[in-house]
Amino acid sequence: MEIAPGAVHVPGWLGLDQQRELVAACRAWATGPVPIRHTALPRGGVMSVRTVCIGWHWRPYRYTRTADDVNGRRVAAFPDWMVRLGRRAVLRAYGDEAAAAAYTPDTALINFYDGRARLGMHQDKDEKSSDPVVSLSIGDTCVFRVGNTETRTKPYTDIELASGDLFVFGGPSRYVYHGVPKVHEGSADPATGLRTGRLNITMRVTGLQG
Numbered sequence: 038m039e040i041a042p043g044a045v046h047v048p049g050w051l052g053l054d055q056q057r058e059l060v061a062a063c064r065a066w067a068t069g070p071v072p073i074r075h076t077a078l079p080r081g082g083v084m085s086v087r088t089v090c091i092g093w094h095w096r097p098y099r100y101t102r103t104a105d106d107v108n109g110r111r112v113a114a115f116p117d118w119m120v121r122l123g124r125r126a127v128l129r130a131y132g133d134e135a136a137a138a139a140y141t142p143d144t145a146l147i148n149f150y151d152g153r154a155r156l157g158m159h160q161d162k163d164e165k166s167s168d169p170v171v172s173l174s175i176g177d178t179c180v181f182r183v184g185n186t187e188t189r190t191k192p193y194t195d196i197e198l199a200s201g202d203l204f205v206f207g208g209p210s211r212y213v214y215h216g217v218p219k220v221h222e223g224s225a226d227p228a229t230g231l232r233t234g235r236l237n238i239t240m241r242v243t244g245l246q247g
């Protein structure tokens with residue numbers, strides 16, 4: 038379902054087995070070289086969401102190879118199987134074989150939300166590439182707010198993102214403001230392997246080298 042030009046929502050794209058495998062992979066990354074943490078914000082304070090990064094380490098306004106704001110270690114590699122998953126996601130969303138084959142994500146931000154976590158309206162502009170962002174949701178359902186490219190306020194559309202949902206943001210929607218104002222705590226099927234909370238994986242192309 039196309040929510041806006043280039044913004045495609047595919048409910049239930051991931052099967053339960055695939056969700057379980059992703060939960061297991063994310064658990065390993067969360068306790069990997071750079072453990073999952075509340076990202077420090079530049080003006081003090083921390084995000085309520087917890088994040089672990091692979092491929093490149095993200096903090097507000099930049100990507101680096103080493104997590105200099107955490108423990109200085111290099112983050113885990115971005116696996117080839119996730120590149121292939123990203124290509125399948127782009128193919129499913131746009132039906133464009135060439136766009137899918139060319140898509141080569143090199144980083145993912147893995148966000149974990151407990152029932153109180155929120156993500157304020159923001160744009161993702163730290164990547165030097167305008168290639169699509171692929172989002173995979175597992176666990177509790179959330180309210181996802183999709184806005185416009187001009188302001189962090191109205192007009193916006195609220196939709197629900199549930200476990201297994203795919204969302205691809207590309208083209209004219211790549212720089213829309215978006216956020217997560219609410220997580221429906223306890224709404225998930227524990228069979229995903231996540232007893233509570235919400236997991237979101239966003240694959241991106243940093244456009245960086247080295």
Ligand code: MD3
Nearest residue numbers: 146148161170172206211213215237239
């Ligand atoms: C639209 N994550 O990590 S996923 C983020 O659910 C982020 O954790 C949210 O926003 C989450 O930056 C939303 C959907 C999403 C992700 C990235 C986007 C939508 C996007 C980038 C550009 C436009």
Ligand code: FE
Nearest residue numbers: 159160161215
């Ligand atoms: Fe974002």
